[in-house]
Amino acid sequence: MILKSQVEWALHCCAILSSLPEGRFLSTKALAELHGLPKEYLSKALQSLSHAGLVHTTLGPSGGYRLARPPEQLTFLDVVEAVEGEGPTFVCQNIRANNPCRPQGYCESTPCAIARTMWQADEAWRTALRKVTFAELAKTLEQEVSPQIWAGTFEWVLKRAG
Amino acid sequence: MILKSQVEWALHCCAILSSLPEGRFLSTKALAELHGLPKEYLSKALQSLSHAGLVHTTLGPSGGYRLARPPEQLTFLDVVEAVEGEGPTFVCQNIRANNPCRPQGYCESTPCAIARTMWQADEAWRTALRKVTFAELAKTLEQEVSPQIWAGTFEWVLKRAG
């Protein structure tokens, strides 16, 4: 079980969009160049973000993407679920129903205990992702990334932002 | 990102093996019939458990599988990792290295902050799975499963256990 690479792409794109000045937009082309990704395919990931309402878009030259909310209100979970979907990572096929020892047409009152445990772990994963916002990420990045690269990237982005 | 169905199969098989009397073995054939699963393919999942040292096996008629440890010491995480592997669910491709603004050959001191967050969530997931043992599962099942089916299944299993 490995997350799609689009998840990583979307997270990095949102990190960049978090530092974008209010009201400006950054295009797929710029985001693809900045991360060295295939533009057309990255576009699908960004469309997922758009469809989930996490970003706003505009058309035309100087068009592109910006966050739909302040970074304080955008969590890792939002982005992960936008790309991967909101469904549980464990799908219960209810194979207990195949038990030859049970009466025909017998129906369970509760979901399988095994599935419940897997879903609890799934929820723990989501809770951890829900706790981290892109505001916090920006703070961390500002501390960790070399000031030179940080400033250079910011300038690079601003030059291309519509 | 969805877990393999083999994970579900392996968990249910371990649940059955947990209730198996000391020293007895249950075959792939019996486990496949009990859960309505393809015998040959289920065999691969059981081999994963064997390879991870979670179960012991014997050959010949009346051969099969038994747990290698008491259910108190076998966790969901053990089984999930035996089947899914121990690698992280998020793979960092380090796409920040593609940033055109960085100097040639620049090398990061720390892993990407985005990857670290994803790995922390991954660890939260594993921690939740590590907390639940098959002894606890057996307790839950004994409370929830209809006594008639529970007893019938136990008898069914004993009749086939070598």
Added chain:
DNA sequence: ATATTACGGATATTGGATATCCCTATTTGG
């Protein structure tokens, strides 16, 4: 001895992830 079992290798088959291409509607900038 025979039947049964775990095990491992080989080999399809399937479906999702990855990736590209092209057309359309829209909007900016000249």
Added chain:
DNA sequence: CCAAATAGGGATATCCAATATCCGTAATAT
């Protein structure tokens, strides 16, 4: 008003892991 650039979406191709089956081998119980 016009040309260029953009998001969006559909169609398609490719790749790989998950799923599934088959068979040969060694070991073992009866």
